[in-house]
Amino acid sequence: MAPVNIQNVQKRFGAVKVIHDISVDIGDGEFVVLVGPSGCGKSTLLRMIAGLEEVSDGQIRIGSREVSNLPARDRDIAMVFQNYGLYPHMTVADNMGFALKLRKADASETAGRVQKAAAILGLEKLLDRYPRQLSGGQRQRVAMGRALVRDPKVFLFDEPLSNLDAKLRVQMRGEIKAMHQRVGTTTIYVTHDQVEAMTMADKIVVLHDGLIEQVGAPLDLYDRPANLFVAGFIGSPSMNFIDGRIEEGSFRSDKGLILPLPQGLDLQHLGGKPIVYGIRPEHIRAAEGGIEGKAAMVEGTGSEIFVKIDCGGEQISCLFRERLQIRFGDMLGFAIDPASVHLFDKATGRRL
Incomplete structure (x- = not known):
C-alpha cells in the first residue's frame, strides 16, 4: 500500500492540452473514484499514473518515489481494464499467476497467491477452466485476481464494469468494494457512472474538460456541490x-x-x-x-x-x-x- 500524490500534472497532445494543472492527494489505503463525462480526461489521468501515457508537466509520486518518468513495470501498480485481456489458451489459474511466472517467482509461492486471491474472489472452483468457459462477471473477477496476486502498492481500475449488464454491474461493484475492504490496497477507479462513484468511493474527484471541479466524500458532493456542473452530475435523477x-x-x-x-x-x-x-x-x-x-x-x-x-x-x-x-x-x-x-x-x- 502507498499514498499517491499528483502535483500540477498536465497532459498535451501536440498543441492541445487535455489535462490542466491537476493536483490531488490520495491517502494510503483510500478508494478514490475519478468521475466525469466522456472526454473529461479521467482515463488519461489514470494512464499517466500507470505509466502508459507520458506526463507533459508536473509530478506523480507513489509512496516516497517520484514515478513520473518510470516505465509502467517499475511503478508497482496493477491495472484492471474495461477489456478483460485474458489469455484464451491459459486456465484461470495460469492467467492469474502469469505475471509472477514472468518474474520467475517460486512456483509454490505463485500457487499460494493464486489460491488466496481465488478465495477472496470466489474463484476456487473455476481455476481449471478457460476464459471461454466463463461468464462476463467471472472473467472480470479473473482480471481482478490477476491484479491481486501481484500484491501491488496501488490498484488502478479503468471502467471495469462497462461491458456488464445492469444487474451484474451492481453485483460486481459490491465485490470490488468488498475486496478493497479486505485487502486495503490504495485504489484509483475511473468511471462515468456517478452511481458507481457514490456507492464505492471514500473520496470522489469530479473532472470536467481536463479540470477538477470538486474533490470530496460522496455525501459532501451530494449535499454541497461546488457548482452547477457537480450539482447536475452527482445524483440520479439530476437536480x-x-x-x-x-x-x-x-x-x-x-x-x-x-x-x-x-x-x-x-x-x-x-x-x-x-x-x-x-x-x-x-x-x-x-x-x-x-x-x-x-x-x-x-x-x-x-x-x-x-x-x-x-x-x-x-x-x-x-x-x-x-x-x-x-x-x-x-x-x-x-x-x-x-x-x-x-x-x-x-x-x-x-x-x-
Whole structure:
C-alpha cells in the first residue's frame, strides 16, 4: 500500500492540452473514484499514473518515489481494464499467476497467491477452466485476481464494469468494494457512472474538460456541490435547475413560479441578481394545497414514481417514494423542503 500524490500534472497532445494543472492527494489505503463525462480526461489521468501515457508537466509520486518518468513495470501498480485481456489458451489459474511466472517467482509461492486471491474472489472452483468457459462477471473477477496476486502498492481500475449488464454491474461493484475492504490496497477507479462513484468511493474527484471541479466524500458532493456542473452530475435523477431572482424574500422564476428559500439566508446581496435555484427530485413531496402543476410525464418503477410536473412552463422533476396513483395530465400539488434548496450564481455557476 502507498499514498499517491499528483502535483500540477498536465497532459498535451501536440498543441492541445487535455489535462490542466491537476493536483490531488490520495491517502494510503483510500478508494478514490475519478468521475466525469466522456472526454473529461479521467482515463488519461489514470494512464499517466500507470505509466502508459507520458506526463507533459508536473509530478506523480507513489509512496516516497517520484514515478513520473518510470516505465509502467517499475511503478508497482496493477491495472484492471474495461477489456478483460485474458489469455484464451491459459486456465484461470495460469492467467492469474502469469505475471509472477514472468518474474520467475517460486512456483509454490505463485500457487499460494493464486489460491488466496481465488478465495477472496470466489474463484476456487473455476481455476481449471478457460476464459471461454466463463461468464462476463467471472472473467472480470479473473482480471481482478490477476491484479491481486501481484500484491501491488496501488490498484488502478479503468471502467471495469462497462461491458456488464445492469444487474451484474451492481453485483460486481459490491465485490470490488468488498475486496478493497479486505485487502486495503490504495485504489484509483475511473468511471462515468456517478452511481458507481457514490456507492464505492471514500473520496470522489469530479473532472470536467481536463479540470477538477470538486474533490470530496460522496455525501459532501451530494449535499454541497461546488457548482452547477457537480450539482447536475452527482445524483440520479439530476437536480432541477430553475432560472430566476430573489424578490421580497422568495425566489421568483423567470416564468413567475414562486418557490421557498432556506431560512437564515443573507438576502441583502442577492436581491435582483440572476440566480439558478436547485432542488433534487427526491427532496420534493406530494402535498395538497402546495405548489400546483400538471403531470407531463409519469414513470413508475414499483418502489418509487418519477413525475415531471408542468408549472406554468417550468418543468419540475419529482421523485415520490409513496405509492401514488398519478396519471398523465393529472393536476397535483407538491412541496419543496427549503432546507434542501441550493442556490447558484447564474453568471459563474458557483454555489452561493
